[in-house]
Amino acid sequence: MAKPNPEDRGYSREHEWAKDGGDGTVTVGITDFAQEMLTDIVYVELPAPGRKVKREDPFAVVESVKSVSDIFAPVGGEVIAVNGDLEEKPELINRDAFNTGWIAVIRMDDPGELALLMTAGEYQAFIEAENA
Amino acid sequence: MELLFEKSRPGRRAFEVPQSDVPEVPLEDLLPPGLLRDDTELPELAEIDVIRHYTHLSRRNFGVDLGFYPLGSCTMKYNPKINEDVAGLPGFVSLHPYAPPPFSQGNLQLLFELERYLSEIFGMAAFSLQPAAGAHGELTGVMMIRKYFEKKGEKRTRILIPDSAHGTNPASGALCGFQVVTVPSNPEGNVDLERLDALLGEDVAGLMLTNPNTLGLFERNVAEVADRLHRKGALLYGDGANANAFLGKVRPGDLGFDVIQLNLHKTFSTPHGSGGPGSGPVGVGDTLLPFLPVPRVGEEGGVFRWMEDFPDSIGRVRAFCGNFNVMVKAYAYIRSLGAAGLRRTSEIAILNANYIRKRLHPYFDLPYDRICMHECVFSGRRQVREGEVHTVDMAKRLMDFGFHPPTIYFPLIVPEAIMIEPTETESKETLDAFCDAMIAIAREARENPGMVKSAPHGTPVKRLDEVRAARQPDVTWTGRKEK
Amino acid sequence: MDYIPHTPADERAMLEFIGLPALDALFQDIPEKYVLKRLLDLPPPLTELETAMAMKGLAERNQRPLMTLMGAGAYDHYIPAAVRHVLSRSEFYTAYTPYQAEISQGILQAIYEYQTMIAGLTGTAVANASMYDGASAMAEGAVLAARSLGRGKIAVARTVHPEYRRVIGTYGWANGLEIMDIPYVETGRVDGAAMARMVNGETAAVLVQSPNFFGVVEDLAPLVASAHSQGALVIAGFSDATSLGLLVPPGALGADMVAGEGQAFGNPLNFGGPYLGILAASASFLRKIPGRIAGGTVDREGNRGFVLTLQTREQHIRREKATSNICSNESLCALAAAVYLASVGKNLRDLAVLNVRKAAYFRSRATDKNGFEPLFCAPVYNEFALKCPDPRGINEALENEGIIGGYLLEKEYPELQGALLFCATETLTKNDIDRAVSIMHRAAG
Numbered sequence A: 001m002a003k004p005n006p007e008d009r010g011y012s013r014e015h016e017w018a019k020d021g022g023d024g025t026v027t028v029g030i031t032d033f034a035q036e037m038l039t040d041i042v043y044v045e046l047p048a049p050g051r052k053v054k055r056e057d058p059f060a061v062v063e064s065v066k067s068v069s070d071i072f073a074p075v076g077g078e079v080i081a082v083n084g085d086l087e088e089k090p091e092l093i094n095r096d097a098f099n100t101g102w103i104a105v106i107r108m109d110d111p112g113e114l115a116l117l118m119t120a121g122e123y124q125a126f127i128e129a130e131n132a
Numbered sequence B: 001m002e003l004l005f006e007k008s009r010p011g012r013r014a015f016e017v018p019q020s021d022v023p024e025v026p027l028e029d030l031l032p033p034g035l036l037r038d039d040t041e042l043p044e045l046a047e048i049d050v051i052r053h054y055t056h057l058s059r060r061n062f063g064v065d066l067g068f069y070p071l072g073s074c075t076m077k078y079n080p081k082i083n084e085d086v087a088g089l090p091g092f093v094s095l096h097p098y099a100p101p102p103f104s105q106g107n108l109q110l111l112f113e114l115e116r117y118l119s120e121i122f123g124m125a126a127f128s129l130q131p132a133a134g135a136h137g138e139l140t141g142v143m144m145i146r147k148y149f150e151k152k153g154e155k156r157t158r159i160l161i162p163d164s165a166h167g168t169n170p171a172s173g174a175l176c177g178f179q180v181v182t183v184p185s186n187p188e189g190n191v192d193l194e195r196l197d198a199l200l201g202e203d204v205a206g207l208m209l210t211n212p213n214t215l216g217l218f219e220r221n222v223a224e225v226a227d228r229l230h231r232k233g234a235l236l237y238g239d240g241a242n243a244n245a246f247l248g249k250v251r252p253g254d255l256g257f258d259v260i261q262l263n264l265h266k267t268f269s270t271p272h273g274s275g276g277p278g279s280g281p282v283g284v285g286d287t288l289l290p291f292l293p294v295p296r297v298g299e300e301g302g303v304f305r306w307m308e309d310f311p312d313s314i315g316r317v318r319a320f321c322g323n324f325n326v327m328v329k330a331y332a333y334i335r336s337l338g339a340a341g342l343r344r345t346s347e348i349a350i351l352n353a354n355y356i357r358k359r360l361h362p363y364f365d366l367p368y369d370r371i372c373m374h375e376c377v378f379s380g381r382r383q384v385r386e387g388e389v390h391t392v393d394m395a396k397r398l399m400d401f402g403f404h405p406p407t408i409y410f411p412l413i414v415p416e417a418i419m420i421e422p423t424e425t426e427s428k429e430t431l432d433a434f435c436d437a438m439i440a441i442a443r444e445a446r447e448n449p450g451m452v453k454s455a456p457h458g459t460p461v462k463r464l465d466e467v468r469a470a471r472q473p474d475v476t477w478t479g480r481k482e483k
Numbered sequence C: 001m002d003y004i005p006h007t008p009a010d011e012r013a014m015l016e017f018i019g020l021p022a023l024d025a026l027f028q029d030i031p032e033k034y035v036l037k038r039l040l041d042l043p044p045p046l047t048e049l050e051t052a053m054a055m056k057g058l059a060e061r062n063q064r065p066l067m068t069l070m071g072a073g074a075y076d077h078y079i080p081a082a083v084r085h086v087l088s089r090s091e092f093y094t095a096y097t098p099y100q101a102e103i104s105q106g107i108l109q110a111i112y113e114y115q116t117m118i119a120g121l122t123g124t125a126v127a128n129a130s131m132y133d134g135a136s137a138m139a140e141g142a143v144l145a146a147r148s149l150g151r152g153k154i155a156v157a158r159t160v161h162p163e164y165r166r167v168i169g170t171y172g173w174a175n176g177l178e179i180m181d182i183p184y185v186e187t188g189r190v191d192g193a194a195m196a197r198m199v200n201g202e203t204a205a206v207l208v209q210s211p212n213f214f215g216v217v218e219d220l221a222p223l224v225a226s227a228h229s230q231g232a233l234v235i236a237g238f239s240d241a242t243s244l245g246l247l248v249p250p251g252a253l254g255a256d257m258v259a260g261e262g263q264a265f266g267n268p269l270n271f272g273g274p275y276l277g278i279l280a281a282s283a284s285f286l287r288k289i290p291g292r293i294a295g296g297t298v299d300r301e302g303n304r305g306f307v308l309t310l311q312t313r314e315q316h317i318r319r320e321k322a323t324s325n326i327c328s329n330e331s332l333c334a335l336a337a338a339v340y341l342a343s344v345g346k347n348l349r350d351l352a353v354l355n356v357r358k359a360a361y362f363r364s365r366a367t368d369k370n371g372f373e374p375l376f377c378a379p380v381y382n383e384f385a386l387k388c389p390d391p392r393g394i395n396e397a398l399e400n401e402g403i404i405g406g407y408l409l410e411k412e413y414p415e416l417q418g419a420l421l422f423c424a425t426e427t428l429t430k431n432d433i434d435r436a437v438s439i440m441h442r443a444a445g
Helices: A032-038 A091-095 A111-116 A120-130 B047-058 B081-087 B105-122 B134-152 B168-175 B193-199 B222-231 B240-245 B286-291 B324-360 B381-387 B391-400 B428-447 B449-453 B466-471 C008-018 C023-027 C048-060 C081-087 C105-122 C134-149 C162-174 C192-198 C220-229 C241-245 C315-321 C331-366 C391-400 C430-443
Strands: A016-020 A025-030 A041-045 A058-064 A068-072 A077-082 A104-108 B126-128 B158-162 B179-183 B204-210 B235-239 B259-261 B282-284 B296-300 B303-307 B376-379 B417-420 C153-157 C178-182 C203-209 C233-237 C257-261 C277-281 C294-298 C304-308 C383-387 C419-423
Touching: A025 A077, A041 A091, A041 B466, A104 A111, B047 C081, B047 C105, B047 C331, B081 B324, B081 C048, B105 B126, B105 B282, B105 B296, B105 B303, B105 B324, B105 C048, B134 B168, B134 B204, B134 B235, B134 B259, B134 B282, B134 B286, B134 C162, B158 B168, B168 B179, B168 B204, B179 B193, B193 B222, B204 B222, B222 B235, B235 B240, B240 B324, B282 B286, B324 B376, B324 B417, B324 B428, B324 C008, B324 C023, B324 C048, B381 B428, B391 B417, B391 B428, B391 B449, B428 B449, B428 C008, B466 C294, C081 C331, C105 C241, C105 C277, C105 C294, C105 C304, C105 C331, C134 C153, C134 C162, C134 C203, C134 C233, C134 C257, C134 C277, C153 C162, C153 C192, C162 C178, C178 C192, C178 C203, C192 C220, C203 C220, C220 C233, C241 C331, C331 C383, C331 C419, C331 C430, C391 C419, C391 C430
Parallel strands: B158 B179, B158 B204, B204 B235, B235 B259, C153 C178, C153 C203, C203 C233, C233 C257
Antiparallel strands: A016 A025, A025 A104, A041 A058, A058 A068, A077 A104, B126 B282, B259 B282, B296 B303, B376 B417, C257 C277, C294 C304, C383 C419
16 A cells, blocks of 8 residues: 655656755655555666756656666756665665655756646545556 | 585696697797786686586576476477587587688588578578577668668658567667657557558658567558558568467568568577577568678579678678577578478467467456467466466466466566467477466465465575665675675 | 477367367468468478488588688687586576576576676676677677767777677667777787877777787777776777686776677687677676676575576666667577686686797797798787788698688788788697698798
């Protein structure tokens, strides 16, 4: 059973979350539902800090034993930090996708893009519909 | 079991270097010491150590000579021993690839005739025997397609690939600079003609089609597909991995394929060698003939020679002429079987696959309920529902029954896929024993799922932790003592 | 002989069970107009006895040479008997790729050991389980370098094997890379100064070979420094793997990847294949290097075991994002190499030294006549280029005595007229060499 989706952030159709830092930046990661689908994560390919991304650009890669998945930027901007802990411990995403399993911090080009994301409730409905 | 390095003891030797019969000029006069290394870290073993080590290792390995491999798409047929013997004849084994033609007429004749036989079997104009494996042949085929359009001055950037394709297909397309576009299959498991039409723009170089496809189903509309492509100036590439289904029955060249690659280690019985070497000849129709790799073998007045003068050739994809020793075995196989034997091969391969399909149908979900060709695809979904038992668990449990598992989780369009290809060299008794085992496991999945989920039980090692292997890669032994 | 066990009774029983009248009914999906109505036009089938005779006849249409004086990418080394015996274990040669690890521990452990030995010999952190051959190993290394760095130019030394360069050219064209040729100097080595002028921030990799095609041992360290100063990677190749037993490993000199031919380790000449591509690299390439890799792990009871790992690099998972499409490799040839290395062990160095001495003797005897001179003065391993009068005539004289002569250099190097490339391994005796030289000298008049 996936953990409940925190209310304090927005969600994309590709199962990423973006949490507003209140200072023009967002922290992004993937949802608990996504990590369950991926099963044991063995490696995370993180973007280099300084990289510029547009909304929905693939900007990181998550590998499990049997699959590779692109992670898409939920908002556009500049990557200003990445979670170095994931290099040694990719399993952080499996254990705690919403907190210590964060992937990157992006300084937004256009904070308006946050409104394009789903709320926790909308995301829950979305995944239930997809898997009916 | 210990590693070679753990058995190593200083001073032990399995091999002696003869005394030099030429003057022992001081090494530093020949090579400056700065160019020379310290000692190597190679192990020190006696010959008995080496032989026991590898003999024990071989006993921890499954092979066709031990049991059945129902691996879909791999055509794990029996490897005739006479082929191994003739491939070991000194005349074939000991010649240098650059031996002048007077020394190598036998080899050149073999290459020439093998090319002729394959051209006849598959209805193509000519073959290159250079690619070292099926994927290599694919890459060569896609390169030829690219060169063709370059020469024509047409900018075609996209290549179409069905969603059921083997992973080497999109990889080869991408490696040649094409943008890969996926074509969906229809509910019968064939290429969806309407979707194909929608995708067939002037920028499409071709479609890569496996026929029969990875569901074991013949593309009923293949000639129609070829026609639509050709009318748009595009080409049809055939992945010949499943050729065991149609030898002597139909020829890809007649169906309109412009280029196909084969796998000698599948259809033509050469051994898989635990992963290789294979051989992936690539055949072409007249359209792509000028672009074949060089050199090729020509014949004049019964004398064979190398020919290099093909200005539009894509060049070389490997050094020398290809995996020659593998070709010797395939050649001997074709000579042994003849036309009648090849045709019977496909007939019985298909008979065997349909027999399994009929026996297992009551117990496993069959996504495409129609006559299959040389392989059939089931889904393990029912067992997931009934006991949370997944295809991978059932595969591991099969090992306890003495069988190698079938291909699993491929093709991607079937969830919990189980792809079974028996080949023609397996007897009815073997097929029945396999089906009995599969049925027993299906019952276990309902009544005793734990047994299946914790399988295998009877193997030298139990289920291995692949996650750990990927998270903490250990790819060379660094001398750490075993815990 | 078709190796099909089914009797007519088996066929009938199975057709009845399936519910079909005859075998033809199984082919109903093939459109009628394309079904072959004739038998394929092939020679008639043969019994095993007849197959044996036919193949023997073909093999005998070849001429077994008394000796082979050529290397040029394929080397006539002695193969210890143990190699053939291990390779004839059908648990190894009739096995499939070890995706199902629990019943493939034999080959997986053997490959892990092979990777370890190759990494040690090349001075690298990771070696894969094989590529097709030295040429495609170098080519795939170049493609990987270009993709990793996002740069589009590759500089290749002209002293790399000509066929390897062609394959690199083909792969480079397919990937939209620009290939630049690095010239060599009169010593027979890479022109380091020209290389430094050529390599810049757009160069993904520099490809060199040592010992190079002329048999010359390169001084790799300054070339590596020069390439690295521009951020370019260095891919160092080789074609006689036994040289790794004696020369400083390229990895230790800073090469980022080592890509070469492993045929010399336990694989016969085989008229050109199957051979063994060796690809090894520094640790940073672990997750990018193409091909299969065996990795150590444990099973659920804590026992050591091996699996194919990091498979997400490979085509069957990454599909169009894979950096290579390689699937079947040269596994059994890698096993031969492993058994060879396990048998020869630390004596590999002495074996390599013997090669060097044999070639030095050959060269000194051959040049002991007017008109015969070494073409290059830099140190060589077991091959050397010989300037000689009428190289074609010399080879013809050798061939008339059943000897395969030297490689005619002007074919691929038009600027090197009148020169042959010779090789001497441990399989040539002093008498063989003396005899060959006397034929060569006599032919020159």
